[in-house]
Amino acid sequence: MKPWLATVCLTLAATAAAPAQTLRWASQGDLQTLDPVSQNESFTNAMNGQIYDFLVARDKKLEIVPSLATEWKQDGALQWTFKLRRGVKFHDGRPFTADDVVFSVQRAKEKTSQISNYANALGEPKKIDDFTVEFHLQQFNPGFLEHLNTVYIMSKSWCEEHRVTKPQDFTNKEETYAARNANGTGPYMLVSRAPDVKTVLKRNPNYWGTFEGNVQEVIYTPIASAPTRVAALISGELDFILDPPPPDLARLRETPGVKVFDGPENRVIFLGMDQARDELLYSNVKGKNPFKDLRVRKALYQAIDIETIKTKLMNGQAQPTGAVVPSSLGDFGDPEIEKRLPYDLEAAKKLMAEAGYGDGFEVTLDCPNNRYINDERICQTLASMWARLKVTVRVNAMPKVNYFPKLDKLDTSMYMLGWGGSITDAETTFTPVYRNRAEGGVGSYNYGNYKDDELDALAAAQSKEADPEKRKAIIKQVFQRHNAQIHHIPLHRQFIPWAARAGVNVVHRADNWFELQWVTIK
Template sequence: MPRTRHLLTAGALTMGAALTLTGCFAGEGTSAQASSNRVSLAMLAAPMANLSPYSEDAFKLSRWSAAETLTVLDDNGEAQPLLATEWKKDGDLKWVLTLREGVKFHDGTPLTAESVVTSLNKALNASPKLRVLTGLEVKFEATGDREVTITTGTPDPLMMNRLTSPQLSILSAAAYLPDGTVTPVGTGTGPFKIVTTNGSSSAALDRFEDYWGEKAKLSGIDVSYVPDGAARAAALRTGTADIVEALPVSQVSLLPQDLVNEVPMPRTSTLYLNNEKGAFADPALRAAARAAIDRASIVQNVYEGRADESKGLLGPALKWAAEIRGDVDSIARPAAPAGQKITLATYTARPELPEAAVLLEQQLEAAGFVVEQDVREYANMEKDMMAGVFDMVLLSRATVQDTGDPATYLTSDYSCKGSFNISQVCDPEIDAVISAASASELGEKRREAIMAAEALILKKDAALPVLHERVLLGKAKTVSNLVLDPRERGLITAETTKE
């Protein structure tokens, strides 16, 4: 483990990072200098699309509590009320929702069925198509002052879950500009209102005094985007930032441990094996690779114990998965690799992955494989990865996506027509169990069907999960009541306080 490199990097950067950030947070908001009851937040990534909800920026809006959706996910990944207070099914294709009363947008206009339908239709017609609505035939209608009816072309058990996606945040009419862009600045419904943005540098939010629920206890949030992990850690250490997201594992040991918070996240680092061609078209060699991996060594030496060894594709962030997981032992017997050459690819955006790949190479070669690594920037490897150029790909992958339901991930990654089928797997038996899971109604039966699909994928060694990542969040002692959300949709809420 190259601990010395980590210490040298931190030592070299800490002083400069602290100096750089000293002026980043004070005075960003409209009332930052007038009130100390604001929190400063250092985030990993700057906005990709000017905070458009039709991009990954949508998750910033939800983490700031600036924009809200019709429904929200509970711990089991099932929809609960938010801007919609209740809903009922009308046959197999229709849902009727009742909207919350007394909700105002940040620009003062009221939430109505018409405004909700306008917002949903804008999202439906967005280009490129939003993942959460891809392949869905759907119609949104205002059927009363506070009633919205949703009709789908085919039965869709995930419809209410889809509405939890931050990309389907409900915004006022003013959000939709004549040039086709969408802005959440002053157009959301959350307890905090975006008042200023400064490109890839910063943003500021003030408490929304006309919020429909309990008013925020904080007076505002000052956000800075700090892509350098050592700089984010330095901001927490020096008190420049009250909250720091995505602390690098290499920095955590250098911080006071009472400032570090961690929670399992639904993200698994997995070795995707090429099931179609090359060495791993042979189930016995896939089994041999599985037997060679020492997960505990990778968790301890690369992640410094701040990750969880995988027992399956779905990790401890989904508590129900472990409770109903059955036998996942390989069907095939391992064969001797006997010098079989394989390529192991990974990417640089997540610094732990290349380090993990080094240990995996050593473990696989000890078992008899001959390994050639290919480490690139993600953008330079994605095309080859999807085309099946590599024998193995080590990838960090979210296992619950826009709907909060893992069946979507299983379909995209392990079905014949999957849109992210790196393993090039096309197995009628696997397709059948994934289809059964996808068609099941939400609840216990769907969870059991999902675990049956996971079990078959693992028994056939279509992919080898290595570890489950954790959310590593820095928080000053003065800050309370943050949401430690495994899905990274929530963070600061109306209940968050600062002493």
């Protein structure tokens, strides 16, 4: 038997000496659902992560650490064994056992789960006893622990009692008990939930872990208007905002009683195009699809003045990139992979003429207006840039609660998407975003529905290659093929500054995950 890979002794009682404090905070949009695997959207994930736990968690530097699992070992390439934390209870008092782990993994594999591709990569979970679980894999998974950190642990009996053994079908607007109610083992408990109005949490008095902060109550209010959010922070009506607009940062830094926490985010912003249909849903081009032509995709790419977007729109709070991956760590910092195609309007016009679109065409660009930094404004700026190619772009901006279900139905001709989080390994981008759409969540975020068998085979091969150097070489081939075919148009990696009242101390993580149990209010 191999030695245990990790073990940590954690205090099993929350600190009781902290004074009662209420944290009032806001951002531009609301979490989409309380069902923790129904929507794989970072803000929704982070909010659910205050209520639900994983088997393994992330520390302040995004390293994997124990959570509901105290220790684990890998027996060969295809088996993992986990010891579970004893004495843990769900918020309603139900005991946590191995049955909940097996159930939660299987639930996360359902078709209505948006993390099914990660859950399927975990293999089959098997209960050994109440506090031991084994995972049996069909093939080697180099990112096993990373994928495990995407599966929230739910109470099997609670889900059965409330008839939510399958995740909410968010795309088709299903309403379930789990969408507005929650029962986790995490540091905070749900008090009330009014979608798009207010969500209230309170500290879990029976939490198994420790609290570094002193927040007892949390009141989250989505505020769509950026000026209103900023004004509420300055006036003291809010203690914290997650997404201060870039143009206001200089003013906020100079405002008495306010401070700014800086940091880049592991998130790339890019564009996708319908490359599957013979005729676009939302275009004046009939009988053919301009996005099937590589020359058109390349022309749109080269007509983007990315430096203007960076300096004038993002106020420098963005890093242009040519790689569709959240962090340069994912492509090993390879400058050739990171390199963008040059901004060259004349070359773009020539490509459009060669493709038979010298007089341009009309198309609709779907875009969220409350998900990414300056998302709608970026789409409007792109529309003005592409007008120089005589391409008339109608920007169709909408709240994310409507936006993502639209994309899930492939009801789009062109769209903006952001991809990121705590995992920097390329696999977590390749399987859901780069690959051909298939069962088990593979290619589920390939909303352009392109089919590239060569790219798909390379991406599949790297996901099971055990030799690190061989895998690195395959990963680079995936990027090279994807970039050459321009299946997506990369823009930039966004920076995420946070802003708070002077007496509020937080931990700024690169995955934009706001961890409430680390917050201290003086």
